Amino acid sequence: MNKKEIVKTQNLTIDYSSLTVVINSTKEEIKISLNEANLLFLLYSHPNRIYTKDEIYTQCWEDGSVANSVVTQTISLLRKKFLTHNISIIDTIKNKGYKSGDRLLAKPIKKFYFLFFSVLILVSLFLIFPIFKQVAPNSITQNLNKVSDNIYMLSTSKPIDITKLNIQPNYLYFLHLGEDKLSLSQCLFIEHKCNDVTNKIIFLETNEDNVETLINQNLTSDLEQDNNPIIQKDSDQDGNFNLHTNVQFTSNDDKDYIAFATYNFYFNLQEDKSYDLDMSINISETGYNGKYTYFSDFKAQFDKDTLISNVINEDEQSSLIQHGHIEDQTKLKMFPKTFKNDNKYNYLHFYIIDKGFSLTYSEQQDISFIVKEFY
Numbered sequence: 001m002n003k004k005e006i007v008k009t010q011n012l013t014i015d016y017s018s019l020t021v022v023i024n025s026t027k028e029e030i031k032i033s034l035n036e037a038n039l040l041f042l043l044y045s046h047p048n049r050i051y052t053k054d055e056i057y058t059q060c061w062e063d064g065s066v067a068n069s070v071v072t073q074t075i076s077l078l079r080k081k082f083l084t085h086n087i088s089i090i091d092t093i094k095n096k097g098y099k100s101g102d103r104l105l106a107k108p109i110k111k112f113y114f115l116f117f118s119v120l121i122l123v124s125l126f127l128i129f130p131i132f133k134q135v136a137p138n139s140i141t142q143n144l145n146k147v148s149d150n151i152y153m154l155s156t157s158k159p160i161d162i163t164k165l166n167i168q169p170n171y172l173y174f175l176h177l178g179e180d181k182l183s184l185s186q187c188l189f190i191e192h193k194c195n196d197v198t199n200k201i202i203f204l205e206t207n208e209d210n211v212e213t214l215i216n217q218n219l220t221s222d223l224e225q226d227n228n229p230i231i232q233k234d235s236d237q238d239g240n241f242n243l244h245t246n247v248q249f250t251s252n253d254d255k256d257y258i259a260f261a262t263y264n265f266y267f268n269l270q271e272d273k274s275y276d277l278d279m280s281i282n283i284s285e286t287g288y289n290g291k292y293t294y295f296s297d298f299k300a301q302f303d304k305d306t307l308i309s310n311v312i313n314e315d316e317q318s319s320l321i322q323h324g325h326i327e328d329q330t331k332l333k334m335f336p337k338t339f340k341n342d343n344k345y346n347y348l349h350f351y352i353i354d355k356g357f358s359l360t361y362s363e364q365q366d367i368s369f370i371v372k373e374f375y
Helices: 034-045 053-060 069-083 112-128 211-218 335-339
Strands: 006-008 012-015 020-023 029-031 087-093 097-104 144-146 151-154 171-177 181-190 193-203 241-251 258-269 275-285 288-300 313-326 348-352 357-362 367-374
Touching: 006 034, 012 034, 034 053, 034 069, 034 097, 053 069, 053 097, 069 087, 069 258, 069 275, 069 288, 171 367, 181 211, 181 367, 193 211, 193 357, 193 367, 241 357, 258 367, 275 335, 288 335
Parallel strands: 151 171, 193 241
Antiparallel strands: 006 012, 012 020, 020 029, 087 097, 144 151, 171 181, 181 193, 241 258, 241 367, 258 275, 275 288, 288 313, 348 357, 357 367
16 A cells, blocks of 8 residues: 555544544654554545545554454554543444545533542542542462473463373473363464464363363364464554454353454553553454443553563553443343453563564453454
């Protein structure tokens, strides 16, 4: 796709070379990723044209291995970034697609006295009742341990008898057994790197099944070598990078239950060498007609040169966007936990597998899965 260096609109100036959008009225700068820049330039270079999701995916994503659901996730993340500046960045045209927005949103009108007394009450509560202030818990201490030539387990996992597992050569296995979930990730490992991966999470709702038998039942030998692997980079020109994966969820108690989740992590390098991290989880599951997406914003402190070997992130904001409705409440397993999230803080741990793949562990969900770096 041919791109101009700069597109200027009534409210925005989009600079492709620096991956920056400037708010014209305030001169504030917003950093965007390469894929976000591709998407904005496509829409704003033709402001009156409506693009379908497939057209956007084809023209903006060079990585054909990424599902086209990344388009809606990227649009949602862009909307969040510009919503704080009261700008509608992208419009959805029902049953057709998307087009550029570039509209100022109306600011809510608040009475001065109402605002004043609201602030006064909040300050008073903060000073008088400090015990109610939520304090961030400490992260767990955890390591990724190699327990055999092919098998890795997180140190916080409950015991698994690996001698009973039907493992194969050229495969790496990453296991974590929690209180109510079993995480199983496989990687076809050729020439010291992952070529293909699969992630499965099993809800353990009864204790009748032997965990080693469950693992053997869910092992696969269908992973294929990628003969045209994407060249991995350390980061884009501004030090930003993204991680992506797909995860399948099943249940040992309900054989009819299945869920699929797409995890995306967008790391944006800041001037103080920290990262802003936008995380989205796009979920579809039995009992829910449609999909829903969970968003979280993090501040991450780590050195990218050593590649996120053990990162702790403090969850600052989260939201849930629904695209559908509940069909059977009794079949839902992920939605209730995602929707009612009482814990403000989440901690993520990353362990390097090779240049392009890492194992991620979420303390909040108590699951692990392999993620792939992409741009």
